[in-house]
Each structure stands twice: as structure tokens, then as C-alpha cells.
Amino acid sequence: MLKVIARDGVSFKRFCGDDGDEEYQIVIVPPGHLAFEAQLRHMQAAYEDVQKSLGLDAGSAVFRRLFLxxxxxxxxxxxxxxxxxxxxxxxxxxxxxxxxxxxxxxIALLAYHINSKAPMTKTRLAARHVLVTRNGRRHLWSAGLGSIPSNPEPDAAEQTHAIFATLADTLHGLGGSLAANCVRTWIYLRNADVFYQGMVTARRELFVRAGLTAATHYIASTGIEGGSPNRHEVVSMDALSLLDLEPGQVSYLNDFDMLCATKDYGVTFERGTRIAFADRAHLYISGTASIDRRGRVLHPGDVCRQLDRAIANVDALLRSGGASRDDMQHLIVYLRDASDYPRISGMLRESFPDVPAVVVHGPVCRPEWLVEIEGIAAVSENNRSLPAF
Incomplete structure (x- = not known):
């Protein structure tokens, strides 16, 4: 069951599977003319109001991302x-x-809530990790992973190694690993034009050591410009890891008539990952731009045509996982040039009329790419051989 509403800068989407557990994706964008403190107060009040109207208690909140x-x-x-x-x-x-x-x-907010009929516990393992346990299954949400640089000069490779080592150590302590359990990462670079390649090289090296190769699989990911609140961090990361996956739960999304494998142009991430449970499946769509099946940038200089192609690529990834754009639960759109917003805002509303969306200024990994989109979809599943969500 799906439901969406948008008013006063607040939008949400609800998914409910046959087991009755509800998931909510909530987006709040305060009025832009207000000063920051007023926007923050407006957001907090709006967030409290929408939770109350949806019957969500404080314990239902799992993940929040604040865009500043x-x-x-x-x-x-x-x-x-x-x-x-x-x-x-x-x-x-x-x-x-x-x-x-x-x-x-x-400021803008993206929040994820689970209104769970089954008991749900949340435990903070460390400053950056929260372990959510439901139906005997553990979901590790990691937010704002960073490192204390040892090098006075910004070093994206060093920081990438340190961040992934922190996540790998945490997973190892829970009986898991990067290769077996991490399903989604969001990697932020203070200056993507300068630091992206260092991150890519380091990630490729550490993935080989972790057993993540083109012959096995990679991790769905977005690598995008974004700053950390720590001025010394040029790389930071959020991640989702599922600790108790069983065979048959995970599959990977692509359509080779539309997009090439990422390894074909030297990067190491999955276009999308599908995680299936007994009554639902989640599709994590990686950052997707205007790219063709040979790995070339299409429509350089034309943000509207690039957005059209990016949406077509997302459609193809969703189809490969048995979903459509109507199943999208939220959307994040990254624009290289903020002045392009008026050109693409109407296209987004027409293409995704019922999907909560956040549009932010975030240059993509190749300067020629003017726009990138990502999101999460949810579809019903009916496979009682799989674990409950």
C-alpha cells in the first residue's frame, strides 16, 4: 500500500507489506527566505507535526540525513x-x-521511520553506528563516518582507507564483513573534481583485499560532492549493512542495453541492489547520470536532456528488479550548477509526482555530468521462504 502527501514543504511516502509493518520516507524543506535558525525551528515543528499526524512515535525513527x-x-x-x-x-x-x-x-531533512508491529530495538554501538534489530535480523546504519587525518595535506586515498576500515572493523565485531553484509554506501567528497579519483583508487584497492571484485559483486553507492562538518575531512560516508542475510535475498540491478558495468570505466560499485524479504523488497538505486551502454556521457551541456536520460536509466534499473518509478519511496537529485534548478524542477514533478524529493547542489564525479539522481524503491514480495523484514 502506498500513500503520499505534500504540503508546506513536507512530503512523505508510506509502504506497507502484507506483514503490516509500515515504512515512511519523510522529506521536509523549510521556506528558503527564512534565516537559518528560523528554518531549523520550522523544520523541527513540521517534523513533530507530521510524525504526530502519521501516528509515529519517537522510537520509529531509524535514519535521518540533514542537508546544510x-x-x-x-x-x-x-x-x-x-x-x-x-x-x-x-x-x-x-x-x-x-x-x-x-x-x-x-537546511533540508530526509527521515526514515519504521512503524513496526514486531518488537524493534535500536542500540548505539558507537558515535556513528546504530544497530536496529527486528525479527531476529540486524540492520547496521552508519552515519557520518570520517577519519582523523594523519597527513596535514588532504589525502582522499588515506581517508577512504580509514573510513572503510572503521566500517569493516565494526562489521567484523558483529560477525560480518564488507563483502557479505554492506549493501549501500553514500560517499561525500569536499571537492569531487579534485578528490574523486583518489577515493576511487583507494576503494578499488581495499575492495580487492575484502573479496569484492567484478567476479563477485560490489556495493551500491553514490560518490558525490558533499562537505563534512569536520573541516579536515575531505571524505566522509554513510552506509547500510544487513548482518543476517540469507541466500536468495540479494540480487544486483542492471540493463546492459542502457548502461555498461561500472568496471568498464574503472569504478567499483553496483548500479543498484535488490534486497528481498518475505513480504517486500527494497531496491537501492545508486547515483545515476546521463550515461550510455559504452560508459559515455550523453548530452553534454544540456541539463534537461541529461535528466531525461538519467531518469530513463533509473527506469531500466527498476525494471530489472521488478519495479517502476511509481515504487520509488524517495529521490535525491544532485545538480552541478544550482542555477539549473528552474530548468529541471518541473520535469522532476512530472516524472515523479508522488515521490518525496530533495534537490541539492552537488557536483557529480565527471565535470560533464550536470545532474545525478538516486533513490530507494519498495515493492511487494510474496516469498515465505525468505526472512521477515
Missing amino acids: SDALNQIALVKDSDLAVDRCGNPVATSIVQQSPLPGGK
Whole structure:
């Protein structure tokens, strides 16, 4: 069952499987003309109101991502707010990234809630990790992973190795591994034009050591420009790992008539990953741009035609997993040039009329790519041989 509403900068989408557990994706974009403190207050009030109207208690919150226009100056207020602080033993994985919300805001929120009929526990393992346990299955949400640089000069490779080592060590302590359990990463680079290649090279090296190769599989991912609240971090990361996966739950998405394998142009991520449960499946769509089956950038210089092709590529990935754009639960759109927002906003509303969306300023890994989109879809599944969600 799906339901969506949008008003006063608040939108959400609901998915409910046969087992009755509801998932909500909530997006809040405050009025852009307000000062930052006023936008923050507006967002907190709107978030409380939408949770109340949906019957969601505080314990249903699993993950939040806050998009800021100036993280270094805004972080003090955000860190002291109810959006970022664990209250009353209720841990929530909270990501804070500098990507200016468009068309001109200072803060935006993406929140994920589970209204669970089955008991759900949440445990903060460390500052950046929250373990969610339901139906005997453990989901590890990691937010704002960073490193303390040992090199005074920014080194994307060093920081990438350190961040993935932190995640790998945490998974190992839970009886898991990167190769077996990490299903989605979001990697942020303070200057993607400068630091992206260093991250890519380091990720390829550490994936080989972790047993992640073209012959096995990679991890669905977005690698995009985004700043950390720590000025010394040029790389930071969010991640989702599922600790108790069983055979048959995971498959990988592609359509080779539309897109090539990422290995064909030297990068190591999956276009998309499908995770199936007894009554539902989640499709994690990686950052997707205007690319063809030979790995070439299509329509350079034309943001509207690039968006058309990116949407067509997302459609193809969804079809390969038995879904369509109507099944999208949320969408994040990254624009290289913020002034392109008026050109693409109408296209987005027409293509995804019922999908909560956040549009941010975030240059993509190749300068020629003007726009990139990503998101999560959910579809019904009827396979009682699989674990419950």
C-alpha cells in the first residue's frame, strides 16, 4: 500500500507489506527566505507535526540525513537540536552533510521511520553506528563516518582507507564483513573534481583485499560532492549493512542495453541492489547520470536532456528488479550548477509526482555530468521462504 502527501514543504511516502509493518520516507524543506535558525525551528515543528499526524512515535525513527548550506557555521545549532541528539534512550543514525538545498534553502531533512508491529530495538554501538534489530535480523546504519587525518595535506586515498576500515572493523565485531553484509554506501567528497579519483583508487584497492571484485559483486553507492562538518575531512560516508542475510535475498540491478558495468570505466560499485524479504523488497538505486551502454556521457551541456536520460536509466534499473518509478519511496537529485534548478524542477514533478524529493547542489564525479539522481524503491514480495523484514 502506498500513500503520499505534500504540503508546506513536507512530503512523505508510506509502504506497507502484507506483514503490516509500515515504512515512511519523510522529506521536509523549510521556506528558503527564512534565516537559518528560523528554518531549523520550522523544520523541527513540521517534523513533530507530521510524525504526530502519521501516528509515529519517537522510537520509529531509524535514519535521518540533514542537508546544510554551510555546515561549519551551522553545525553548532544543529548538533544541539532534537534532530541530531539522541533523546530518552532513542538512538537515531543521523547524517549531516553540506549540500545546499535548492532552490535556495539552508537546511533540508530526509527521515526514515519504521512503524513496526514486531518488537524493534535500536542500540548505539558507537558515535556513528546504530544497530536496529527486528525479527531476529540486524540492520547496521552508519552515519557520518570520517577519519582523523594523519597527513596535514588532504589525502582522499588515506581517508577512504580509514573510513572503510572503521566500517569493516565494526562489521567484523558483529560477525560480518564488507563483502557479505554492506549493501549501500553514500560517499561525500569536499571537492569531487579534485578528490574523486583518489577515493576511487583507494576503494578499488581495499575492495580487492575484502573479496569484492567484478567476479563477485560490489556495493551500491553514490560518490558525490558533499562537505563534512569536520573541516579536515575531505571524505566522509554513510552506509547500510544487513548482518543476517540469507541466500536468495540479494540480487544486483542492471540493463546492459542502457548502461555498461561500472568496471568498464574503472569504478567499483553496483548500479543498484535488490534486497528481498518475505513480504517486500527494497531496491537501492545508486547515483545515476546521463550515461550510455559504452560508459559515455550523453548530452553534454544540456541539463534537461541529461535528466531525461538519467531518469530513463533509473527506469531500466527498476525494471530489472521488478519495479517502476511509481515504487520509488524517495529521490535525491544532485545538480552541478544550482542555477539549473528552474530548468529541471518541473520535469522532476512530472516524472515523479508522488515521490518525496530533495534537490541539492552537488557536483557529480565527471565535470560533464550536470545532474545525478538516486533513490530507494519498495515493492511487494510474496516469498515465505525468505526472512521477515
